[in-house]
Amino acid sequence: MATVEMKRAIVVTSLPASGKTTVARHLAAQLGYPLLDKDDFLEVLYEKQLPETWRARRALSKISDVQFQERASLLDRVVLVSHWRPTCGPQDTGTPTQWLRDHFPSLIEVHCKCSPETATTRFLSPTRHPGHRDQDRKPEDLAASLVQLSNGYPLDIGPLLTIDTETKFDLSDLADRVAVELGRSGV
Template identity: 35%
Template structure:
């Protein structure tokens, strides 16, 4: 039996990874799970607006992401996971544990955009009523603005196929080619 494919969409905040992951999921008929989606669900379920945010909420959202991912991989099902895996040494180790347990084939897509564009996107969504209240975009910027402007994000060390795309504009990369490559990996 062929190993399941795990498509990992990684990128700095504001790089378009959520939009891309959702589009790929729709076009490939695959489930997609995001670290932010799990974080937001837990934030709301725990009524963090009223009760305050638990110290380990961020870590818990990653644990839940890996749990769901492992459950689908154990059933031999391909899927897409999306997130800012900004500590590549730690996140690589976590994915490698899943790979050892379930033997998936990784396809990693790293979204990159010019630093000024990332900054503009984060500032725009930080002021948007559509942005979930659990995100601390301005606090992130206060500590990480230089990293963001440099576009500093190393891919996860997982082996397998790595595709780096420029998401600065909608036309900065060839989506049809990316979709074909993802189909071939499946």
């Protein structure tokens, strides 16, 4: 009798600019899992229709959330990275999470521990696609927003593994810890 494998996802969470994408890329490569980054979906939309206002940007973000979820639901195993909706604070920001448990009976949350101060500094440093409308954000408003958001992570959606992304971190060790957790879940 053939064994049916349970669908599983590794969900990388934390504040914007906390190192989630770097961690997710490494995990996907180490585990041989596909990687889905919600920003990739969003930036494809930006190329078709550059938002001229924050409101237009949010509308495109909601469309990309749907595309991200639809693509993820087609996969049996995947590493997912996004700015996830926090458990507390503003509920009009971030990718919703309620669908994750419906599609993936086995979830592991990898939380990138990063202070709001470090995330703010990083956020203000890189240049992202202009469609993100980062230029519309005042640094002091961004800092206050990240402090508020920081109380909403981790998400408590499955077994939790934390990596401190403010210091030098060992991604190979994290991949090993995720593999052990996957073995514990029996899938």
